[in-house]
Each structure stands twice: as structure tokens, then as C-alpha cells.
Amino acid sequence: MPGSKRFLRPEVTDRIRRLELSARRIVEGFLSGMHRSPYFGQSVEFLQHRQYAVGDEIRHIDWKVFARQDKLHVKQYEEETNLRLHLLVDRSGSMAYGDGDDNKFDYSASLAASLAYLALRQQDATGLFTFDTQVRDKLPAKSNRQQLTRLLSLLESVGADGRTDLPRVAREVTQAIARRGLIVVVSDLLGIDSLIEGLRVMRSRGHDVVLFHVLHDDEIDFNFSGATRFEGLESPAFLNCNPRALREGYLEAMNDFLDQTRRACARLSIDYMLVRTSDPLDAVLAKFLAVRGSLPKLKG
Secondary structure (H helix, E strand, O other), rough: OOOOOOOOOOOOHHHOOOOOOOOOOOOOOOOOOEEEEEEEEEEEEEEEEEEEEOOOHHHHHHHHHHHOOOOOEEEEEEEOOOEEEEEEEEEEEEHOOHHHHHHHHHHHHHHHHHHHHHHHHOOHHHHHHHEEHHHHHHHEEEEEOOHHHHHHHHHHOOOOOOOOOHHHHHHHHHHOOOOOOEEEEEEEOOOOHHHHHHHHHHHHHOEEEEEEEOOOHHHHOOOOOOOOOEEEOOOOOEEEEHHHHHHHHHHHHHHHHHHHHHHHHHOOEEEEEEEEOOOOOOHHHHHHHHHHHHOOOOOO
């Protein structure tokens, strides 16, 4: 395991090493593994028949169908292929909120690093994008032994700054990814004006998409008291106020935002998980992987 323990914590990897990251949708890859591929081959699962065409291999003809219909048909199969995992980590200014283990960027980077650790243990190709208004860092998906070290080094070099533009980022990412795979977005979603458009771009290209919505307890519960100065992390704006007078309206707006996000993900068939930075990371990953593993496989 690489030496950095900032984002890849031994106490987390010890607890998740036996878990499995799987694809829910048909994915595309090169190697033979545990995930279904839309490419037809000679391996595990029968998919369908199609009419024989000149040039098809005779050994793929289904002679039982020929005996019934007096027409030549060949069998097509789904190959098993390795997953291609693409991690998208938000590095915009709002991700800098929180101290120590509760820092949103550090928590998100640890979450991404842990998923990369699992995928690479399965010999699944894993890549990383960090973004704000555009893709800032890109590590193409690979499955070799050095990939985890590269990924951790990239995360170590990143600082949270700037605003967010998910639709633009989604277009950049999908243009950079040649084959369908699993895209995991880790973000607080704050400052994202066209969230649904960005998610729709990724799903329209046939990717299996997961969204980890990472927020600090302060942002969810708003348990501030006394005169407080709120300063923007993605703008120079600030507000001096009594937070108790704002709490009811803030919580109503936050709950509306969370509900809209959940509904948008449900419409787009995107797996959504709200995560607090106070949640133990190993428990979050165990719950996510257990739920994902129990869900039915999907096509399209």
C-alpha cells in the first residue's frame, strides 16, 4: 500500500478490503472479470439469437433453432469484463469548509481513494478527475500497480478553490472517456446551477453514475448561535446576522434542495447517497456497497 495515510487510512481499508465494487449497468472494458460487457464474445451469458450473415462462424449457429424454423441463426453472448471506474472529485472553494477529519475536501478525497483501492484490488481500471468550473486534473483509468500511488499523489497536490460548473465538467469528462463505465461524483453540490443538466449528460452517454453528496454537519443542521459572520467560499459576499433568526428558513431551503436532488437522481436512475463528514467512512462505504450489491442489474 502507498505510504500516504492522509486519504487512504489503514483503519478504513482493513474494514472494507473484503467488500466488492460492482457495476449495475452494462459496462465496457478490455479484460475478463466480474462485470458484464455489451461486447459479444464466447463466454459466460447467452444474450440473444440473430439471423446468420455471411462471414459468421459456423460454430455459433444454433442448430436446434434451424431444425424448428429452417433458418440459420447464431448465438450472441455477453462477455464478462473488468469495470472501468472514473472518480470525479469536486475541488471548488466550498469544499474547503471544515477542520481536520471534518474537512469536506479531505473527506471526499478519502472516500474516492478508498473506492480506488477496492477497484484496483479487483484489477479494475481506475481513473480520477478533479474539477471546479472545469476539469483541473486528469488521471486516465489504468489497473496497474502504480495507479493507486499516482492517484493519491494527485489528490495530495490539490487544493479547494473556485466555483463549480458541473455541466461543462460532465461534457469534458464524457469526451475524455471512450468507453462506458462507472462514474462516481463526489461533491457538496453547492454553487452548481445546472446540476440536473450535468448529471443528464453523463447518463445520456450510457454511464453508470453514482453521486456521493458530501456535506458538513453545520450545513445540514445549522446549529449556530450568537452573532455570526458568514463568508462565501466561492464569492466575496458575507453576512453578519443572528443565525437563530435564519435557521427555520435555511433548513426549509436545504431540505427542498436535498429533496430536489434525490428526485432528479431517481428520474435519471443515478444512485444517490447523502454523506455527512461526521459519518465514519468505513460505515458509509459498507452501506453503499451492500445496497448496491443487492440491487438488480440494469441495461441502458
